[in-house]
Amino acid sequence: MVRWVSANAPRSRQRAVGPSEIGVDCMRRLAYRYAGAEPVNTAADPWFAFVGxxxxxxxxxxxxxxxxxxLGPPNGSRDYGQRRYWVEERVTAGADQHGVSGSCDLYDADRHVVIDHKVVGATALKxxxxxxxxxxxxTQIHLYGLGHAQAGRPVREVAIAFYPRSGYLTDLHVWSEPYxxxxxxxxLRRATTVRQLAAALPIGHIPAHADQVACTWCPFYRPGGPADTTGCPGPG
Ligand code: SF4
Known part of the structure; x- marks a missing residue:
C-alpha cells in the first residue's frame, strides 16, 4: 500500500518541471524531464519520501x-492576508509560460521570510x-522567494529548516540567507537552455553530472547500456 500510494502521489505523477527540480546539478536529468521521459528507476525504496x-x-x-x-484572530482567519504564517501557498516564479510553479511550505508575513522544510537522515543533516x-x-527556496515577491509579498530572507528523520526536535537545523x-x-535561464538543448540534441549529448549517490536517486538512472531516451547509465 505504501508503494502504491507513493507511486500514485501527485508529486510522482507531476508532468510540469517544478522549483525542486530546476537547480539539480545534472543538466541531463533536467533534460529528461523536459523531454517528457518516463522514469525508469522506479525500484527505489519510497519510505524516505513517504516519511517526508x-x-x-x-x-x-x-x-x-x-x-x-x-496567535489567535485574525491569524486563524481563512483570509491569508490577515495571517502571519502562510502554509503551502502556491507560487509561480518567472514571468512567461515557462515559469515554474509549486507549493511553498511556509511564509512568515511578519518577518518576510520564505521557509522550506526538509526531512533528512543523520549523515545528510551533518x-x-x-x-x-x-x-x-x-535554488528551490530562492525560486519560492521570487514567486512570493512576484505575487506582491515582501521577501527579505529565505530559510531551509532541516528536520532529522531519526533524532530529536532539538537536532533541528535552520539555514538562512538574504533573499x-x-x-x-x-x-530559470539555465532551465531555458536545457529545455532548448533537450529539443535539439539526442539526450546522450547533453552534459551529465554523474554522482554515485545522486544518480541512485535519479528517476532516469538505468545502469548498463548507453544514455538514450530510455535511461542513463550514470557514473557507468
Ligand atoms: S543517472 Fe546521473 S548522470 Fe544520468 S541523468 Fe541521472 S543524475 Fe544525470
Missing part, C-alpha cells in the same frame, strides 16, 4: 493550529550543518 510527506502534512496542521489557537544546502535546495532574486533568475 507525512512530516510536511503534520507541520502544515501544526502551523495552522498555532496560527488559530496561539553535511548541511557543515556545508550548507545543496545548489538544488538553495537574492538573481539566483532564481539564473536558474
Amino acid at each position: 510527506t507525512a512530516v510536511h502534512e503534520n507541520l502544515a496542521i501544526a502551523i495552522d493550529r498555532y496560527n488559530a489557537e496561539v 553535511k548541511y550543518i557543515n556545508h550548507g544546502p545543496s545548489n538544488q535546495y538553495r 537574492r532574486p538573481q539566483i532564481a533568475h539564473d536558474a
Whole structure:
C-alpha cells in the first residue's frame, strides 16, 4: 500500500518541471524531464519520501493550529492576508509560460521570510550543518522567494529548516540567507537552455553530472547500456 500510494502521489505523477527540480546539478536529468521521459528507476525504496510527506502534512496542521489557537484572530482567519504564517501557498516564479510553479511550505508575513522544510537522515543533516544546502535546495527556496515577491509579498530572507528523520526536535537545523532574486533568475535561464538543448540534441549529448549517490536517486538512472531516451547509465 505504501508503494502504491507513493507511486500514485501527485508529486510522482507531476508532468510540469517544478522549483525542486530546476537547480539539480545534472543538466541531463533536467533534460529528461523536459523531454517528457518516463522514469525508469522506479525500484527505489519510497519510505524516505513517504516519511517526508507525512512530516510536511503534520507541520502544515501544526502551523495552522498555532496560527488559530496561539496567535489567535485574525491569524486563524481563512483570509491569508490577515495571517502571519502562510502554509503551502502556491507560487509561480518567472514571468512567461515557462515559469515554474509549486507549493511553498511556509511564509512568515511578519518577518518576510520564505521557509522550506526538509526531512533528512543523520549523515545528510551533518553535511548541511557543515556545508550548507545543496545548489538544488538553495535554488528551490530562492525560486519560492521570487514567486512570493512576484505575487506582491515582501521577501527579505529565505530559510531551509532541516528536520532529522531519526533524532530529536532539538537536532533541528535552520539555514538562512538574504533573499537574492538573481539566483532564481539564473536558474530559470539555465532551465531555458536545457529545455532548448533537450529539443535539439539526442539526450546522450547533453552534459551529465554523474554522482554515485545522486544518480541512485535519479528517476532516469538505468545502469548498463548507453544514455538514450530510455535511461542513463550514470557514473557507468
Ligand atoms: S543517472 Fe546521473 S548522470 Fe544520468 S541523468 Fe541521472 S543524475 Fe544525470
